[in-house]
Amino acid sequence: MTNSSTSKPQKRNTDPLSSGLKAALVIGSLAASVVGARLVALKDATTTITSTKPAVVVYPAPQAQPGMSDTTSGSVPRILPVIPTVIVPAPMPISPITSTRSSR
């Protein structure tokens, strides 16, 4: 990486397999398409990766936490509704003829 104030114009890097590629963070909602997927680099605004091959897209793990806002994208995330889960025992395959229990 070079200092932006003294850097010479960088050659466009057309080789996605270059070992010099830096990881980029994908923030916010992304258009899911094979061609033209856009990566937003946070750390190095001067590095632009263009490629004819589909880039690796990392989707953020869903984290529905009330009150949390995504300042980088400027959008308010959806808060996923909590669906109550009720565990229902499987029905008995057949009704018992009797039961074992302490003597009575």
Next chain:
Amino acid sequence: MNKPIQSRPIWPEHRFRAMGSAMGLWVEADQPLAREAFGQVEALFAANERVLSRFDPASELSRLNARSGQWVNISPLLRDVLDRALALAKETSGLFDPTILPALEAAGYTHSFELIASGNIVWAPESPTYPKGRWAEIKLDGQHVYLPQDVRIDLGGIAKGYTAGQAVDWLRRLGPCLVDAGGDVVAGEAPTGMPGWPVSLTAPWTGDDVTEQHLLMVWLRQASIATSGIDWRRWLHRGRSAHHLIDPRSGRPAETDVLTATVLDADPARAEGWATAALVLGMEGGMATLSDGDMAGALVDAYRQIRLNPPMQMHIMWQSA
């Protein structure tokens, strides 16, 4: 509770009370034959109770208990049940102990539970000390038995299961059969088209919801399943809570975290004896001991925790969540 998926056949059935407990009989046979056999089995339970009950002063057991310190001639039935009880005492290292009668009386179990529950009991003076571990001194020689001085016997721990085993042997001549002796359930062959008789384990807790809750279900075939518990036979004695399962090590009602202990075994008396022993030992000790002996067991505690070991899990065909 969801409705069962499959309704089961209706088999000839007979209900009655004996040995202080509710009894149930089922057999896959024609009604007339079944009815006759049911009458004979009910008579069997009554006859055995006249021999084995400690609550009947005229029973053979009561007369034996009154003659400790001398050799006494006894019937084949009493000899056989006593022999089984002593074998279980040895097998459980005394955790099942047929000589606990003085301890039972000291805890207030001086009469049948029906009488105790009625509240019409005047407590006798304190009983003599329970002679711990003296079951090993009992001598059996043919039809003769010697009880050491002050040793008295209670066979309530295995009498029902033993008699239920006899009942199955009688009913099986007609066809597949099942006997429920106060919660100790003994099965003969499986009914036609089924892997066994569907028998559940009910939850020991009651509360606002008194509907019977099933915890698990097994297909019972050529085996017995017995439950010992402190959830039902409880009373107040001299201001203290008491129950009928004595810890032979202390001579007092067992202080245990187990509400009910259930054991499945080929032999009904063994299932009963080990259920009692497991309850006395508690959740940890009881389950470890059952597992060490490769005995199928299910223990339930007051926190509604149910613990099953692998031999029991193999028998289970349904379990509540």
